[in-house]
Amino acid sequence: MQAANTTPLSAPAYTLEGPAGAPVLMFSNSLGTTMSLWEQQAAALRGQYRILRYDTHGHGRSANASGPVTLAQLGQDVLDLLDSLQLDKVSFCGISMGGLIGLWLGVHAGERLQRLIVANTAAKIGSADAWRSRAEQVVENGMDGVADGAAGRWFTPAFIAREPALVAGMIGQLRVTATRGYAACCLALADADLRDRIAAIHAPTLVVAGRDDPVTTLADAHFLQQNIVGATGLELAASHLSNLEASHEFSAGLEKFLS
Numbered sequence: 001m002q003a004a005n006t007t008p009l010s011a012p013a014y015t016l017e018g019p020a021g022a023p024v025l026m027f028s029n030s031l032g033t034t035m036s037l038w039e040q041q042a043a044a045l046r047g048q049y050r051i052l053r054y055d056t057h058g059h060g061r062s063a064n065a066s067g068p069v070t071l072a073q074l075g076q077d078v079l080d081l082l083d084s085l086q087l088d089k090v091s092f093c094g095i096s097m098g099g100l101i102g103l104w105l106g107v108h109a110g111e112r113l114q115r116l117i118v119a120n121t122a123a124k125i126g127s128a129d130a131w132r133s134r135a136e137q138v139v140e141n142g143m144d145g146v147a148d149g150a151a152g153r154w155f156t157p158a159f160i161a162r163e164p165a166l167v168a169g170m171i172g173q174l175r176v177t178a179t180r181g182y183a184a185c186c187l188a189l190a191d192a193d194l195r196d197r198i199a200a201i202h203a204p205t206l207v208v209a210g211r212d213d214p215v216t217t218l219a220d221a222h223f224l225q226q227n228i229v230g231a232t233g234l235e236l237a238a239s240h241l242s243n244l245e246a247s248h249e250f251s252a253g254l255e256k257f258l259s
Helices: 035-045 071-084 097-108 128-141 144-148 150-154 157-162 164-175 179-191 218-227 247-258
Strands: 014-017 024-028 050-054 090-095 113-119 205-210 232-236
Touching: 014 035, 024 035, 024 071, 024 097, 035 050, 035 247, 050 071, 071 097, 071 179, 090 097, 097 113, 097 179, 113 247, 128 144, 128 179, 144 150, 144 164, 150 157, 150 164, 157 164, 205 218, 205 247, 218 232, 232 247
Parallel strands: 024 050, 024 090, 090 113, 113 205, 205 232
Antiparallel strands: 014 050
16 A cells, blocks of 8 residues: 655646636646646536646656655645645546546545546556566656657557547657656555555546556456446546547546536
């Protein structure tokens, strides 16, 4: 299980847009991406919701910590941001690492959640050894090795062929991600394991999965559905970044669940 360290990190960069007084929908990005990951969902939903997006620690415009980072600290980042904006409750949507942050919030701060959407994620993502090896790789050799193989993990071959400019943009963003911030989040994922805790989640929960996702599989999504009381599921024809590959269906699923 992840360490309990919740020493505050630097305040994350964020953007808040949409009608004043509307319900707040908060988005959390995946490892190696920024808040721009959610542009299509923000465009689809900002007429009905106040859209709060932020860059996870060490990504985009958010600062790097000087030492190791835990899942608890990444979750506390969210709570501190909500407090600074005087937001009592939000609906939270996270993908991959962002989904795991959402699960942590559901376990430890469920009173701050109106609804929870976790996409392409798992109660434990990958193996500790693999994450530690990747952290070591980027610290020693930079981001190119990770970026070179990312398209096949994030998207299906058909989508890569259909949307080469979008895919190239995402890979380019990953390539310039700060190595220290990326490595710190890898180490947080190495220690993060909520498999024996997610039954404590009581916020209404939607679990989104990509049918072709090799990173967080349908089996991972089914485990979440089976262990979170009342959770519902949405399967999309997509790989790991399903909000991009099946953007219309993803946004429509969010809108239906939230309404």
